[in-house]
Amino acid sequence: KQEVTQIPAALSVPEGENLVLNCSFTDSAIYNLQWFRQDPGKGLTSLLLIQSSQREQTSGRLNASLDKSSGRSTLYIAASQPGDSATYLCAVVNYGGSQGNLIFGKGTKLSVKP
Amino acid sequence: DAGITQSPRHKVTETGTPVTLRCHQTENHRYMYWYRQDPGHGLRLIHYSYGVKDTDKGEVSDGYSVSRSKTEDFLLTLESATSSQTSVYFCAISERGTGEGGMNTEAFFGQGTRLTVV
Numbered sequence: 522k523q524e525v526t527q528i529p530a531a532l533s534v535p536e537g538e539n540l541v542l543n544c545s546f547t548d549s550a551i552y553n554l555q556w557f558r559q560d561p562g563k564g565l566t567s568l569l570l571i572q573s574s575q576r577e578q579t580s581g582r583l584n585a586s587l588d589k590s591s592g593r594s595t596l597y598i599a600a601s602q603p604g605d606s607a608t609y610l611c612a613v614v615n616y617g618g619s620q621g622n623l624i625f626g627k628g629t630k631l632s633v634k635p
Numbered sequence: 636d637a638g639i640t641q642s643p644r645h646k647v648t649e650t651g652t653p654v655t656l657r658c659h660q661t662e663n664h665r666y667m668y669w670y671r672q673d674p675g676h677g678l679r680l681i682h683y684s685y686g687v688k689d690t691d692k693g694e695v696s697d698g699y700s701v702s703r704s705k706t707e708d709f710l711l712t713l714e715s716a717t718s719s720q721t722s723v724y725f726c727a728i729s730e731r732g733t734g735e736g737g738m739n740t741e742a743f744f745g746q747g748t749r750l751t752v753v
Contacts, residue, residue, distance in 0.1 A: 555742060563747070564744045564747050566744075620683060620691070621668075621742065622683060623727070623742055625678040627675075
């Protein structure tokens with residue numbers, strides 16, 4: 522059974538710092554991996570999608586990498602801002618018959634202090 | 636933003652009553668999903684649909700049923716609500732890609748429905 526883990530559960534950094542969020546998964550047979558952001562009381566906003574054949578994706582100050590063989594993904598946030606404060610979730614879609622069902626980690630709650 | 640609307644956004648209901656949550660999309664995506672989010676458990680799949688009238692169970696489907704009579708609408712029904720079904724419910728959509736392996740495209744989520752069963 523696929524399990525997705527995100528460590529740490531919470532992270533507090535000063536504004537301007539570059540930071541890395543970690544996501545690991547137990548079964549490397551995945552279609553893709555997606556990073557989301559969730560603000561308190563809100564829905565999930567998609568940040569980046571990495572297909573299994575890709576190594577990384579970039580969007581603005583965000584860069585996500587994928588190492589399928591080791592079962593790891595990282596989300597790099599450059600020059601963090603207070604507006605980046607939110608919970609970040611990663612999720613994978615398993616290979617084979619999964620119909621796109623996402624399996625989520627429990628998230629990393631990020632706080633960026635001014 | 637992807638066109639996904641969930642209704643109602645908030646609901647309080649009594650134990651034993653039936654409840655129906657609605658998800659409406661304007662993206663014409665084939666796949667629709669219902670997840671619930673609970674502290675300590677994260678997001679878990681309840682049911683999903685891969686086409687009109689085509690649905691299947693997810694990880695936590697007991698006590699829930701779904702229906703999809705049109706591409707744009709996916710309904711989640713709690714036949715007899717229990718306190719353990721107090722949660723935040725999210726609808727999501729995706730599409731089958733045209734690339735290698737037909738992998739699913741990016742998933743988009745609605746704003747959620749906060750359901751309280753008292």
